Amino acid sequence: MAGTSGAQISSRRAADRPRALPDPRRPCPSSNIRSHAQSAGRKRKYSVAIDVDPVRDWANIGDGPAGLIAELALASDVADYIRFRAVCQPWRRCSPDPCAGGLDGRFLPRKWIMLDKALAGPRRHRFLNVSTGECIRLDLPELAEHTLLALTPEGLLLLLVEPTLVVRLLNPLTRQLTDLPPVTALLRPEQHRSRQCGSQIGQTINVSGVGLVADASMVAVNFSDPRGLVAAKPGDESWTMVDKEYMNSGLPFAGRFYCANYRGVMVLTTSLDQQPPRLRLVADQSDSFDFSRMADSLHLVDNAGELMLVHRALSLDGEYARSYDAYRVDLEAGVLAPAKGFNGRAVFMGMFRSISVPAEAAYPSVAADSIYLGHDCDRQIQGYNIADGSRCSLIEAVYPRSIVDCLRCCIQGVGKQLA
Template sequence: MLREPVAALNCNCHRHRFLNSSTGECVQVDIPELHDHKVLAPTAEGLLLLLHARKNVRLLNPLTGQLIKLPPLTTLLPKKYHHWLSARNHHFDADFTASGSGIADDDSTVVLCFYTLRMLGVAKPSDQSWTLLKFNDLLRTAPVMFAARFHCITLDGVMVLEMDPPRLVLAAKRHMWISLDGSAHLVDNGGELMLVHRKLLTGYRRGYDVYRVDLGTKTLFPVNSLGGGCALFMGMYCSLSVPIEGFPSGSISGDNIYLSFDVDERDGIEAYHLVDKSISPSAIF
C-alpha cells in the first residue's frame, strides 16, 4: 500500500492505492475496514496489520477482505504501560507505527515491530499472547522484512530475528558511525539486502552512502550502484527499490534515490545520483 500525505489520510477515505513494485502497476482498492481500524503497517506481502480500539490486532488481506485475529496489544505491553493505549496518549500514532513488520518464513508467524518503543512482538493467529523481545538503540533506523526474516539496525550492526526461540542475532557488523542527526535504512534491492546511511554533511546538506549487506560474511560493502536497473524511493520508516523498466520511459532513472515526503531535505531535491553523488534540483527551484 502506498503511503499518502497526511491530508489524504485525514479525509476519511477508505480507498487506497497498491503498487506492484515488479510491474509498476497501481490499483485502487476500497477497504471498508479502515472505517474503524488504524493501519499499523503494510507488509511486504501486500497485507495490512490493523488495530481496533487501540488494542485488537488484526491481519487483513485487502484484496479478498479476509481478516485474521491476532493477540491483543495488551498481551505485548507490560501492564504498567497499558495506559499508553488510552485516548489520553497524544503520542499514540507516533509510538505505535509498526514499521518493518511482516510475515516470517514459516508463513504463519507475524512479526510486529514498534521501533520507537524498542519492542518486537512475535505471534501466530492461534496464540493467546505475543512473545516480547526488547532491544536498545539510539539510532534513527528503518527495519525491513527481507527474505521473510525481520532485519533491523542497532548499535552493534544489522540484526536478524531468529526463531525457536525468538531472538535477535548479529547478521552484519556495523563499521560506520551513525550520528544522532543521521539515519540508516534497510531495503530489499531485488533480493539483495542494502543499507543506506543518510548523513549530515555541511550546513543542512545531506549525503547518502549505500552498502551491500553480505549475510554470508556478516560484513558491509560500500557500493555506488543499485545494479543499474533499479531506483530507490526512500522514506524515514520505509524504503522501496523498484526496477525502472516497469515505469514509463524517462519517469525515473536507475541508481537514483528519490526522497519521500517525510524526509526533511526533500524540498528542492528531485533525485540523488549514487554513481557520482550529485543532486538534481527540483524543477520548481
C-alpha cells in the same frame, strides 16, 4: 494523502484509469465470461488469425484446463488470480479460495503498494503494482473499523482494533483478516492513561518495521513507540518481546526478519524447540563507516532479492546536508560491501519504509541507481544518485503529480499519515 489523486502513472497502463478489482467474496455471474473475453479482444492485437468458436462453453472447459489457467494466473500475480475466479462458479470450484488461506504466501500481494485515497469515498484507495505500474482501486470498509498502523512489504495492512487493542493483518486484495495478540501489555504508562481518558491509542503507536517470517507462520513488528521488537503467531495470546533497543529499520527478507541499528544488521532467529526468538548480529557496521546515533540512520532495502543497507548521514562538507551511501549485505562473509548503484533500479525511501522499483522499464521518469526521498527523510532534496553523488533539488508541486511525487509521498510516514 492530499493532492496525489491525479498522479500520472508512467507505465503500460498510463492511458487507463485505475481499475476496480473484483471483490473475491462477491463472485460475478457466469454471464460475465463473454464480457471478459470481448474486453480482452479489444485490448490485444494478434498477428495471426484465430478461429474462435462462438458457441464454446468456456464455463465448462473442465477442471484440468481451468485449474492450469488458475495456476498460471496465480504465478503471475494474485490480482490476476482474483479476476480469474470472479468470472464464474465452475472456475472458482477448480481453484483454491484465497479468502480461506490466512497468511498463505501464495495469496500475498507482494507486488502492490497502497498509494492514497482515490477520491471515491473515505474507504477507497489506489494500489500500484511496483513491477508493472498497473494501478487499481480497492474499496476497504475495514479501514473505517480499524486504525491503520503500518504497511508491510508483503502488501498487507497492519491494523488496530481500538476497543480491544487487538492487532490484525488485512490482505487488501483478498480481504482476509488475520488476528494477532493485543498490544495492551506493550503500552507505556502514559498511553494507558491516555486510553482511560478516551484517546485513540492507535494515533500514538509508531511502527518502524513489520513483516512475516518463518514461512509466514510468525509476524514480527518493530515498534518505535512503544519501543520494542516483538513477535507472535496468529492465535497467540500475547506478543514475545525480543529486544527493546531502538532499531532504525526492520525488513522481512528471504523468509527471515532483519533489523538495523548502530551495531549493524541483525536477524531474528527462531528454533524448533520452543525457545523464544532472539536477535543475532550478521554484519557489523563498525568496520564500514562511522555512525552517529544522534544524527544518522540506517535503512534496509530489498533490492529485487538482494539485501542492501543505506547509510543516511550528515555530510562533512560544511553544509547542513544529507549524504547517502549504499552497501550490499554479504550474509555469508558478515560484512557490508560498498555499492555504487542498485543494479539499474531505483529506491524510494522514507524514515521507516523503502521500496525498490525497476527504473526506466516500467517507470521512464525514474532514474536508475538513485534514491528518491520521502519528506520525512529529507526536506532539502528530492533525489540522490548513488553512483556520482549528484543531488536533485526539490521541484515545486505541479498537477497532475508525477509517479515520483506519488511514491515519495506514499513512502513517508506511519499510521494516519498513510491514509
